[in-house]
Amino acid sequence: MKFLLLILKNVRRNAVRSALTAVGTMVLVFVVTLVWSILDFLDKVTAEKTDNLKAIVTERWQIPSQMPFSYADTLSEGAARHPKDLRPLDSMTWQFYGGTIDPAKKTIENILFAFAMEPEKVGSMLDDLELTTLSPAKADDLRRSIARLKEKRNGIIVGREKLAQIHKRLGDRFTLTGLNYKDIDLEFEVVGVFPDGRYDKSAVMNRDYLNASLDAYPRSHAGQKHPLADKTLNLVWLRVPDMQAFNTVQEQISQSPLYTSPAVKCETASSGIATFLEAYRDLIWGMRWLLAPAILLTLSLVIANAISISVRERRLEFAVLRVLGFRPLQILVLVVGEAVLLGAGSGLFSTVATYTLINQVMGGVNFPIAFFGAFFIPLQAIWWGLAIGLLTALAGSVVPAFTASAIRVTEAFSKVA
Amino acid sequence: MKTAQTILLAAADSQTAVWIAGAAALILLACLLFGVKVPLRYLVRNLTVRWRTTLMTALAFVLVISLLTVMMAFVNGMYRLTQASGQPGNVMVLADGATDESFSNLVAPDMADIENQPGILRENGRPLCSRETYLVVTQPIENPIPGRPQRRFLQLRGLDDSALAGRVHGLELYPQGRWISEAGVREPAPNDAALAGRERAAQPLIEAVLGEGVAHVLAADKKRQSKSAPSPERLDVGDTFSLGDRRWIVVGVLKSAGSTFDSEIWAKRGMIGPMFGKDTYSSLVLRTAGPTEARRLKEFFNSQYKKAAVLAQVETDYFDNLSGTNRQFLFAIGFVTVVMAVGGVMGVMNTMFAAVSNRVKDIGVLRLMGYSRSQIMLAFLLESLLIAMAGGALGCALGSLVDGWTATSIVSGAAGGGKFVVLRLSVDLQTLLLGFVLALAMGVLGGLIPAFTAVRLKPLEALR
Numbered sequence: 001m002k003f004l005l006l007i008l009k010n011v012r013r014n015a016v017r018s019a020l021t022a023v024g025t026m027v028l029v030f031v032v033t034l035v036w037s038i039l040d041f042l043d044k045v046t047a048e049k050t051d052n053l054k055a056i057v058t059e060r061w062q063i064p065s066q067m068p069f070s071y072a073d074t075l076s077e078g079a080a081r082h083p084k085d086l087r088p089l090d091s092m093t094w095q096f097y098g099g100t101i102d103p104a105k106k107t108i109e110n111i112l113f114a115f116a117m118e119p120e121k122v123g124s125m126l127d128d129l130e131l132t133t134l135s136p137a138k139a140d141d142l143r144r145s146i147a148r149l150k151e152k153r154n155g156i157i158v159g160r161e162k163l164a165q166i167h168k169r170l171g172d173r174f175t176l177t178g179l180n181y182k183d184i185d186l187e188f189e190v191v192g193v194f195p196d197g198r199y200d201k202s203a204v205m206n207r208d209y210l211n212a213s214l215d216a217y218p219r220s221h222a223g224q225k226h227p228l229a230d231k232t233l234n235l236v237w238l239r240v241p242d243m244q245a246f247n248t249v250q251e252q253i254s255q256s257p258l259y260t261s262p263a264v265k266c267e268t269a270s271s272g273i274a275t276f277l278e279a280y281r282d283l284i285w286g287m288r289w290l291l292a293p294a295i296l297l298t299l300s301l302v303i304a305n306a307i308s309i310s311v312r313e314r315r316l317e318f319a320v321l322r323v324l325g326f327r328p329l330q331i332l333v334l335v336v337g338e339a340v341l342l343g344a345g346s347g348l349f350s351t352v353a354t355y356t357l358i359n360q361v362m363g364g365v366n367f368p369i370a371f372f373g374a375f376f377i378p379l380q381a382i383w384w385g386l387a388i389g390l391l392t393a394l395a396g397s398v399v400p401a402f403t404a405s406a407i408r409v410t411e412a413f414s415k416v417a
Numbered sequence: 418m419k420t421a422q423t424i425l426l427a428a429a430d431s432q433t434a435v436w437i438a439g440a441a442a443l444i445l446l447a448c449l450l451f452g453v454k455v456p457l458r459y460l461v462r463n464l465t466v467r468w469r470t471t472l473m474t475a476l477a478f479v480l481v482i483s484l485l486t487v488m489m490a491f492v493n494g495m496y497r498l499t500q501a502s503g504q505p506g507n508v509m510v511l512a513d514g515a516t517d518e519s520f521s522n523l524v525a526p527d528m529a530d531i532e533n534q535p536g537i538l539r540e541n542g543r544p545l546c547s548r549e550t551y552l553v554v555t556q557p558i559e560n561p562i563p564g565r566p567q568r569r570f571l572q573l574r575g576l577d578d579s580a581l582a583g584r585v586h587g588l589e590l591y592p593q594g595r596w597i598s599e600a601g602v603r604e605p606a607p608n609d610a611a612l613a614g615r616e617r618a619a620q621p622l623i624e625a626v627l628g629e630g631v632a633h634v635l636a637a638d639k640k641r642q643s644k645s646a647p648s649p650e651r652l653d654v655g656d657t658f659s660l661g662d663r664r665w666i667v668v669g670v671l672k673s674a675g676s677t678f679d680s681e682i683w684a685k686r687g688m689i690g691p692m693f694g695k696d697t698y699s700s701l702v703l704r705t706a707g708p709t710e711a712r713r714l715k716e717f718f719n720s721q722y723k724k725a726a727v728l729a730q731v732e733t734d735y736f737d738n739l740s741g742t743n744r745q746f747l748f749a750i751g752f753v754t755v756v757m758a759v760g761g762v763m764g765v766m767n768t769m770f771a772a773v774s775n776r777v778k779d780i781g782v783l784r785l786m787g788y789s790r791s792q793i794m795l796a797f798l799l800e801s802l803l804i805a806m807a808g809g810a811l812g813c814a815l816g817s818l819v820d821g822w823t824a825t826s827i828v829s830g831a832a833g834g835g836k837f838v839v840l841r842l843s844v845d846l847q848t849l850l851l852g853f854v855l856a857l858a859m860g861v862l863g864g865l866i867p868a869f870t871a872v873r874l875k876p877l878e879a880l881r
Contacts, residue, residue: 017767024763031756061661062693063553063570064519106516182514182726227522227697262694265555275555275566279837282824286491291484295757298480302764305473309771312467367749 003330007337014310021306022346025392028299029350029385034358035292036384037377038367042284046274048243054125055088055246056272057236057253060263064096066231069211071259075236078249079256086248088238092121095232097210099176099186101166109165112176114156114203116210119149122157125237128198138195145192153209155191159373161200161363163193181228183221184213200363201373237269280369296392304396307339311400318404319412332405339397340390347389351382442857446802454792460800463772471804474768478808478859479815481754481761482852486816488750489848491824494840495743499828502676503732504587505708508715510701513726517835518551522697527725531701534722536714538704540584545704547582550575550686552693553837556660559638570837571631571660573693574678575686579626583671585704588678590626593654594669597624601685603666622666623688627652630679630823630839632670661692677736677828677836702732739828739835758859765863769801773871780871781879790872797871801864802857809856813849820844 011018057075058065076091095116102110123131123139123146131139149155158168168174170190178184186209194202210232217226240246250266253259267275277284311318318331326334355377358365364374464471503509510531515521528548538545552573561567576582580596583589590596602621627635632651635658639649652658656667665684673679690696705711711731718729730738773780783793822842829835 016770020763020766020770024760027756027763028760031753059694061554062695063555066694179514179516180520182512271567275568275570278566278569279825279827283491283826286487286824290487291753294480294484295760298477298757298760298764301473301477301480302760302767305470305477305764306767308473309470309767313771313774366745 003334003337007334007341010310010334010338011342017306017310018342021303021342024302025299025343025346025389026350026353028295028302029347029388030354032292032295032299032388033351033354033377033381033384034365035287035295037358037365037381038369038375039284039288039292040378040381041372041375042277042369046270046277048268048270051242053240053243053246054269055238055240055249055266056269057238057264057266058234058272060265062262065234066228067233067259067262067264068230069095069233071264072233072236074256074258075253075264076238078238078240079252079258081252081256085252086240086245088240088245088249090121090124090239092117092125092237093207093233094235094237095207095210096234097176097181097184097186097205098179100179101174101176103177106179111179112158112162112166112203114205116205116207119146119204119206122146122149122204125239126199126204129195134195142192142195148191149204149206152189152191153206153212154186154188156188156203156205157192157194158190158203159194159200160196162203163190165201181210181214181226184210184217184226186210186213196363197376198364198373238266277369283369296388299388300392300396302396303339303343303393304400306342307335307397308400308403310338311335311404314404315407315412318407319409322407322409328405331407332401335401335404336394336397339393339401343389343393343396344386345389347385347387347392348382349385350389351377351385354385355379355382442854445861446806446857454788457799460796460803463776464800464803467772467775470768470771474764475804475808475811477761477764478805478856479812481757481859482809482812482856483816484757485750485754485855486813486844486848486852487819487842488753489851490816490819490822490842490844491826491840492743492746492750493843493845493848494824495746495826495828495838496740497675497843498677498679498838498840499736499739499743500733502678503734503736504585504704505731505733506705506711507585507732508703508705508711508718509730509732509735510703510718511699511728511730513728515728517829518549518699519553521551521699523699523701523725523727524697527727528698528701530724531718531722531727532703534714534717536705536710536717538706543581545581545585547585547702548577548686548698549582549700549702550690550695550697551699552689552695554661554693559659569634572681572837573689574681574683575689575695576683577686579683579685582683582702585702586678588676589672590669591672594626595654597626597668597683597685601688603668620663622657622664623684624668625665626669626671626683627667628671628673628679628681628683630674631682632667633823634680634839661689663692675841677739677838680836680838742827742829742835754855758855761859762863765801765804765860766867768804769797769864769867770870772800773797773867777874777879780874781876784874784876784879794868794872797868798861798864801868802860805856805860805863806853809853809860812856813852816852817844817849 059067072093076088076093078086078088078091080087096113097116098111098113100106100111122129123142129142131143134142145157149157158166163169166174168190170193173187173189175185175187178186186205188205194200214226214229214232217229218224238249240249246268253264253266321331321334322328358377364376366374510523511518511521512523532544532546552575553570554573555568556571557568558566574582576597583596601624603624604621629651632653636649636651636656638658639652639656649656651670652667653670654667657664658667659665660682665682671678671683673681686698703714705714708731715729715731718727780793784790819842823839824842825837825839827835828838
């Protein structure tokens with residue numbers, strides 16, 4: 001305990017140096033936490049799960065995938081044709097509808113893209129929105145929004161940030177001029193808001209509304225079908241219990257004669273996302289192996305610099321400690337302890353602050369990788385700060401501490417003399 | 418947050434600002450070098466005496482500046498790509514409402530009418546127009562690396578006349594290559610060394626002209642296939658690859674480095690349209706006499722032309738709009754750099770504070786010798802700047818090693834769409850200057866407060 005107090009005293013002795021080192025550590029840990037949070041999220045979404053996994057069915061060759069809506073029912077059943085065939089645990093279909101509130105001046109702010117899907121699947125199939133995993137208050141709120149979306153065919157659930165961008169509130173009505181579905185302009189009523197987080201910029205509409213509008217198109221266009229009428233189904237999501245079930249469903253789909261024009265492919269969600277992320281391979285590599293290590297190295301240098309200055313200034317003090325009976329190991333621990341206390345403390349403080357700032361205040365951090373709206377700091381990142389601070393402090397202080405412990409008493413005193 | 422973003426983007430985006438900052442930094446350096454009466458040798462000696470501290474501080478600068486240089490090289494590469502991809506005299510016509518080529522659908526009768534409008538250059542009586550269908554398709558990778566994705570996305574451009582498209586886009590082929598034939602396919606020759614027996618007997622090969630970048634990407638599959646045999650760095654004329662259940666044969670490679678066409682595969686539209694289920698055109702690219710004529714033609718299509726609902730853009734504007742991702746990256750880089758620089762500044766401050774406290778007696782002597790407070794302050798500032806200069810210069814040198822490296826990415830605009838690209842990292846003079854200015858700024862910020870502390874010392878007290 002006395003030893004710890006001595007370490008604390010030493011940290012407080014040169015307050016300016018300790019403060020500068022702490023601030024340096026905090027800002028650098030902040031950047032590492034941001035970088036690692038993005039990489040952690042990408043690693044998680046591309047890691048193959050072994051159970052309760054999701055599969056996606058898309059057009060085999062082309063992106064964006066555009067399949068006829070007639071594929072929806074059978075694909076949702078995993079192309080099961082016989083009673084013995086395996087059926088997915090759950091499924092959801094996605095059709096993308098994009099439109100603008102101001103067709104005369106399209107901007108990123110007034111453009112809204114919505115997933116047209118079955119309302120009841122919002123709470124069972126959308127990642128991070130499963131009603132069973134949300135807090136009771138959020139789950140109740142989402143349940144009410146889903147019920148309203150089922151009830152009102154022209155309803156739409158929108159993320160908080162997107163809602164603010166289009167200057168609308170719950171209950172407001174607005175019209176979107178179709179962008180991808182030309183001449184399909186739809187009027188919406190905001191019936192719900194997504195819980196804060198991943199869906200802040202997203203929107204979900206009732207798929208029946210889009211399909212009914214497409215069905216009605218020929219009536220106002222001399223009997224002509226909409227040009228995209230046979231290409232409205234973009235994705236089908238399937239939930240399967242395990243990898244074996246996935247393989248069975250995948251085979252059922254690939255061998256089915258129903259999906260020939262266009263052909264389809266079934267892959268795990270993680271594999272699909274990994275293919276998309278392949279385009280960012282070099283950028284991700286750079287973040288993982290250049291940016292993060294360089295910051296960690298800078299951090300080690302800042303700490304090493306501060307500790308070695310401190311050791312040089314206290315040569316006489318260490319000599320006195322040796323005379324008083326301190327063993328070299330104890331002096332080494334004393335110096336390393338100072339660095340570790342400073343590093344780990346500021347690292348921990350930094351990640352707690354980062355977590356609060358990014359998740360609670362800023363609502364995530366935007367980074368232009370793939371289709372992910374915003375990235376959030378995971379809860380375990382709080383320990384990253386502690387670990388980063390501790391390890392970089394250790395790395396930075398080992399050499400100065402060793403120098404301090406190896407000090408020769410006679411040499412130190414002779415210089416004074 | 419938005420204000421910070423605007424300031425950072427404006428600062429990094431503005432060439433003039435970087436040059437002004439560079440000039441200001443050089444003037445400051447010159448003033449310090451000539452204004453400081455304390456011998457430079459004394460300052461350098463102080464740095465070399467405590468070389469470990471100096472080295473560690475300078476190393477922190479090296480890391481920050483070299484990272485900035487690498488990150489800026491990446492964004493520069495993206496900007497160069499989007500800037501070099503369009504012809505200022507070309508007008509690109511998409512379907513009205515389409516925010517990108519991927520979402521555009523134009524039909525043949527409309528194209529014929531558009532092509533015959535006045536203002537479009539003609540060659541031997543034919544309008545210089547390229548009808549194009551742009552597709553992004555999935556290709557199963559032939560020899561995937563274990564643990565890596567099994568598929569990749571490839572960009573296909575279906576053309577009615579590839580030679581004409583080459584002229585419209587200002588692209589040429591490498592020697593030995595030729596443009597795609599009228600049929601768009603080629604029967605495998607019986608003695609075709611590149612093909613296995615099974616392939617010779619199968620359907621005709623689809624002719625393809627490859628961008629240089631994608632030719633490198635596809636060659637990597639072959640390299641993994643035959644590790645023992647020497648493989649070319651890129652696919653070349655006569656090489657084959659698989660895509661969409663068919664074998665394709667390379668008939669030409671585009672001199673396309675530095676443009677988005679570098680990552681594209683060109684083929685006959687009549688072949689790939691039905692094959693991948695796109696029966697419409699994505700765009701029509703029209704060649705005019707020059708930039709002014711192109712703007713005039715664009716205006717005509719957007720405001721006066723009523724026969725078809727189209728959206729015309731000058732080609733350079735279209736590619737400029739694909740810089741949305743670049744700007745986001747630029748902001749991210751600015752943010753990371755500023756935060757890292759703060760860390761670096763803390764390191765310099767530590768070093769300089771230690772320098773001041775170690776030399777309290779020196780300061781006293783210098784004051785008694787007649788050096789003024791401001792001269793002593795400038796001396797400490799210069800010392801900090803010398804570390805910054807050394808670290809900054811080394812950081813720039815280290816960072817510039819990535820110049821010319823290639824990387825994959827996506828360029829896209831605000832309204833979706835975009836292109837998968839192979840880009841070349843580019844370290845230009847402006848980037849180096851930016852790195853050097855940032856290093857000097859860090860040096861000034863890190864040295865200023867300790868220098869003020871030094872001048873507040875009273876000579877006699879310092880000597881006591």
